[in-house]
Amino acid sequence: MARPAIPHTTVSRLPLYLRCLDQLPVDQETVSSGEIAAALSINAAKVRKDFWYLECEGRRGVGYDIQSLVSQIGAALGLDVPLTIVIVGMGNLGMALAHYQGFASRGLILAGVYDTDPGKIGETVGDLVIRHPDNLAEDVRSREVSIGVVATPAPAAQGVVDLLVKLGVTSILNFAPVVLHAPAGTTLRRVDVATELLILGYHQSNQDGRG
Amino acid sequence: MARPAIPHTTVSRLPLYLRCLDQLPVDQETVSSGEIAAALSINAAKVRKDFWYLECEGRRGVGYDIQSLVSQIGAALGLDVPLTIVIVGMGNLGMALAHYQGFASRGLILAGVYDTDPGKIGETVGDLVIRHPDNLAEDVRSREVSIGVVATPAPAAQGVVDLLVKLGVTSILNFAPVVLHAPAGTTLRRVDVATELLILGYHQSNQDGRG
DNA sequence: TACTGTGAATGTGTTCACAGCC
DNA sequence: GGCTGTGAACACATTCACAGTA
Numbered sequence: 491m492a493r494p495a496i497p498h499t500t501v502s503r504l505p506l507y508l509r510c511l512d513q514l515p516v517d518q519e520t521v522s523s524g525e526i527a528a529a530l531s532i533n534a535a536k537v538r539k540d541f542w543y544l545e546c547e548g549r550r551g552v553g554y555d556i557q558s559l560v561s562q563i564g565a566a567l568g569l570d571v572p573l574t575i576v577i578v579g580m581g582n583l584g585m586a587l588a589h590y591q592g593f594a595s596r597g598l599i600l601a602g603v604y605d606t607d608p609g610k611i612g613e614t615v616g617d618l619v620i621r622h623p624d625n626l627a628e629d630v631r632s633r634e635v636s637i638g639v640v641a642t643p644a645p646a647a648q649g650v651v652d653l654l655v656k657l658g659v660t661s662i663l664n665f666a667p668v669v670l671h672a673p674a675g676t677t678l679r680r681v682d683v684a685t686e687l688l689i690l691g692y693h694q695s696n697q698d699g700r701g
Numbered sequence: 702m703a704r705p706a707i708p709h710t711t712v713s714r715l716p717l718y719l720r721c722l723d724q725l726p727v728d729q730e731t732v733s734s735g736e737i738a739a740a741l742s743i744n745a746a747k748v749r750k751d752f753w754y755l756e757c758e759g760r761r762g763v764g765y766d767i768q769s770l771v772s773q774i775g776a777a778l779g780l781d782v783p784l785t786i787v788i789v790g791m792g793n794l795g796m797a798l799a800h801y802q803g804f805a806s807r808g809l810i811l812a813g814v815y816d817t818d819p820g821k822i823g824e825t826v827g828d829l830v831i832r833h834p835d836n837l838a839e840d841v842r843s844r845e846v847s848i849g850v851v852a853t854p855a856p857a858a859q860g861v862v863d864l865l866v867k868l869g870v871t872s873i874l875n876f877a878p879v880v881l882h883a884p885a886g887t888t889l890r891r892v893d894v895a896t897e898l899l900i901l902g903y904h905q906s907n908q909d910g911r912g
Numbered sequence: 913t914a915c916t917g918t919g920a921a922t923g924t925g926t927t928c929a930c931a932g933c934c
Numbered sequence: 935g936g937c938t939g940t941g942a943a944c945a946c947a948t949t950c951a952c953a954g955t956a
Contacts, residue, residue: 497946497947499946499947499948500947522914522915522916523915523916524914524915532948533948533949533950534915534949535917535918535948535949535950535951536947536948536949538915538916538917538918539917539918539947539948539949541916542916542917542918547916547917548915548916548917549915549916549955549956550914550915550916550917550954550955550956551913551914551915551916551955551956552914552915552916552956553914553915553916554916582796582797582800582801583797583798583800583801585793585797586793586794586796586797586798587794587797589793589794590793590794590876665801708924708925710924710925710926711925733936733937733938734937734938735936735937744926744927744928745927745937746926746927746928746929746940747925747926747927749937749938749939749940750925750926750927750939750940752938753938753939753940758938758939759937759938759939760933760934760937760938761932761933761934761936761937761938761939762933762934762935762936762937762938763934763936763937763938764936764937764938765938
């Protein structure tokens with residue numbers, strides 16, 4: 491009844507729920523909050539409250555229907571609309587990312603790969619042809635690209651970000667070894683692999699002892 | 702006084718502070734909480750309280766000494782002890798990561814690269830020779846490795862994680878297109894590039910409009 | 913009995929607001 | 935005046951605890 495907006499903390503757990511549901515035996519039809527909570531080492535009431543925000547209805551004494559859960563969580567995460575991705579910078583890393591199966595296996599569609607090097611433009615990478623970033627404006631619009639992967643050398647990275655944001659790309663994954671800024675007036679949040687890694691390392695080293 | 706433990710939320714902001722300080726003009730000697738807050742679009746009191754946890758002392762009317770801030774934040778993150786990293790799985794992605802300058806530029810030392818393919822073992826990658834994962838136990842101990850990058854095919858990934866954790870590696874960065882589990886009895890937190898990306902995309906698409 | 917749904921209590925992080933020093 | 939240091943107020947997330955339903 492007049493449910494509040496979904497909290498960020500809940501949203502950040504949704505991918506975990508999805509993974510967890512994916513691991514259940516295929517013949518299992520319902521799952522209880524307690525089961526999920528145990529698998530993720532979190533509190534069962536938290537799971538129930540998270541599902542309550544999503545308006546996932548469970549049955550008392552039984553649990554939640556797995557199928558419905560998956561589709562409602564997926565919808566809340568926007569996974570019902572497939573996300574389209576481009577990679578800018580076709581050096582070693584960009585090339586590897588283009589071949590990386592992880593994107594496809596998570597439902598991301600790789601729509602284009604770009605580089606400014608005339609020696610690379612025209613080369614094929616899988617189904618795609620490497621093109622000049624001048625084509626980004628048109629491609630982003632026509633393919634409705636929402637995620638940009640920046641794998642250029644450091645000096646070029648900020649310019650690429652500015653361009654992507656200007657074109658309406660709402661997520662940037664930065665692999666360039668440089669700090670990037672969101673252009674003024676935008677609220678783009680950045681996630682940077684190595685930074686996340688360091689945070690992780692801290693929390694863990696902190697667990698054995700200090701602080 | 703008798704300062705409480707540093708909150709997780711504070712720790713997660715420390716890398717941002719570090720980046721932000723890194724962007725200041727080289728001749729600037731002090732910085733105010735307001736300046737940092739504006740650059741990161743957060744509240745100035747939050748910045749001051751974060752620094753207070755770290756026992757960073759500022760001067761009223763002046764601000765914080767940049768040099769001291771950098772070294773104290775770095776120490777809190779454990780960056781004063783260089784972190785050592787290994788990559789397991791030398792396919793396209795592992796190979797690219799081994800050549801990726803981002804690790805080195807962030808002070809991470811790549812100590813070893815591994816693959817089970819006899820055709821790859823013995824090949825050199827930069828300064829390193831690809832070796833069989835059987836050597837991990839010795840290398841992890843002798844080089845004090847704290848971070849493992851998993852870039853194997855999906856079926857091999859869980860075994861690699863189990864091995865790394867058993868050997869005492871406290872951080873795992875997973876590039877394999879599969880959900881991994883922390884072995885029972887461990888509190889390893891996992892970060893997975895694509896998951897972070899999806900969360901990011903959600904927050905942003907949520908800002909333009911839908912509830 | 914097994915489980916959900918949810919108000920209330922608790923715990924934690926953020927922001928305010930202002931006293932105190934440069 | 936500019937800026938820090940910090941208690942107090944507030945906002946938010948987590949957990950408890952239990953009524954309610956299959």
